[in-house]
Amino acid sequence: MPLTSSPEQPQPLREVVTLLKGWVERTGPVWVEGQVIQLKRRVGYSIHFLTLRDKLADVSVQVGVSTAVLDAAGPLTEGTLVVAWVRATVFPGNGSLRFECREIRPTGEGRLLAHLEQRKRALQAEGLFSPDLKKRLPFLPRAIGLVTAKASAAERDVVENVRRRWPGARIEIRHALMQGQQCAEQVTDALRALDAHPDVEVIIVARGGGSLEDLLPFSDESLARAVFACRTPVVSAIGHETDTPILDLVADVRASTPTDAAKRVVPDAAEEARVIATGRQRLRDAIVRKVRTEQDWLDSQRSRPVLRDASGAIALQSERIADLAGRLDRGIRRAIVREQDFVTSSRARVRALSPQATLQRGYAILTTDDGRTVASITDVEPDEAIIARLIDGDIAAAVIDVEPHDHDQEER
Missing domain, CATH: 2.40.50.140 (Nucleic acid-binding proteins)
Incomplete structure (x- = not known):
């Protein structure tokens, strides 16, 4: 109301x-x-x-x-x-x-996605998605394993791109259903067969795009565990970029498309040839630079005087020794002259102070008969014999008298 x-x-x-x-x-x-x-x-x-x-x-x-x-x-x-x-x-x-x-x-799809999400979480908790357990791809595998549908576009894309990049590549193909109830079982069997192959060093699982239901087998738990157990690195190339089945998460490498998978497993021969050519050219240039550097060093060493004329150093040292010898001789001569002058002057001073020089001036040296020098009248007595030593001989005499000097009268 x-x-x-x-x-x-x-x-x-x-x-x-x-x-x-x-x-x-x-x-x-x-x-x-x-x-x-x-x-x-x-x-x-x-x-x-x-x-x-x-x-x-x-x-x-x-x-x-x-x-x-x-x-x-x-x-x-x-x-x-x-x-x-x-x-x-x-x-x-x-x-x-x-x-x-x-x-x-x-x-609908939401229910499938919810179940897949629960399965992803369970497998992730067990460590099946751990990056630390991912195996590295070989640079150039001896043989490439390929699991795909027979005569499919995915097979053609992988084979053609592998052969285009590396013509001599060897591919071991195992066909399996890529959708339906038997898909997971057949893909698992093919994986195990290629993993046991002695020459296969990498395995690609390839399929084109499809609906959620078409790609559902590649989220099968048994297939995920089989991929995790493989000793050979596994590349997942399922669907398009937006598709992410569980196989993508457990595989060692996820490729966005089968073509991308081919690019990941083998190098590009043309690109590698360019890299090698570039490396060889860089190596050649480095060797030329090294040789040129060493040649410049040798030329600089050869340009030195000691290498141009080995006797030059000896001559230079000889001149130096001769110069030093001359300087030493001149120094010795100057020292001798100085010493001779010193000796001459010293001799003159000694001679000037010697009794002999005094005698030459007319003085005499008086001594007693027993050889004592008479320096004062107190040293002799009257009638005592004395000897007067002159420059050219001795005179014997006798003291007649001793008279002291009157110093006061002498001063006056």
Whole structure:
């Protein structure tokens, strides 16, 4: 029944919201189908929010969902198609229309994706995707193993590109179904056969693009474990760039296309020839530079005087020795002259101070008969014999008298 109201008698807002809440909740819980376009998980909260949109019409609603309901639904991603058991309600606080989700299930591709996501998480937890366990591809394998469908475009792309890049490459091909129920089993058998081949050093699993259902075998758990167990490096080339089956994650190398796989397993012969030619030219240039440097060093050594004339150094040293010898001789002569002059002057001084020089001037040296020098009148007595030593001989005499000098009279 519509509410009666007028400007003079308006209805209270609280009553209108309460009536709306009652009318909406009369619909009860209902299953709806929609696509998840936004998912917000709130850390630390028990209620989260996602936005569902109708598949055809531009209609979307916000749905509140508990952590338990989300975990039970498995991994949900934006874009997943789901069916949800929801109950509509109106919040009195702001009058907004909300939906409370009591159960949610992926459907169609969404359901497949959810199962695949659960499988990926389980295998990842076991370490099958660990980068540390990936094997490196050989630079130039003796033989290349190829698992693909017979006469398929993927086979042609791999073979033609491998032969174009490295004409002498050897390819061991094992055909298998690339879709359907027997695909995973046949691909696994082909992988094991090539892994046991003594010459095969890398294996390519190649298939063109397809739908999610077509590529589903390449997410098979048994196939993933078989690839992980291979001793030979495995290259996954399944589908297009946007396709990511589990085989891509467990393989040692993921190629975006079969053509990309061919480029990864063998080098480009033309490019390698250019690299070798460039390397040889760089090596040749380095050798020429080294020889030129050493030749310049030898020329500089040969240009030195000691190498141009080996006797030049001897002559130079001889001249130096002769110069030093001359300087030494002149120094010795000067020293001798100085010493001779010193001796001459010393002799002259000694002679000037000697008694002999005194005697030559007419003086005499008096001594007693027993040889004592007479230096004072007190050294002799009257009648004592004395000897007067002159320059040319001795005179014997006798002391007649001794008279002392009167110094005061001499001074006057």
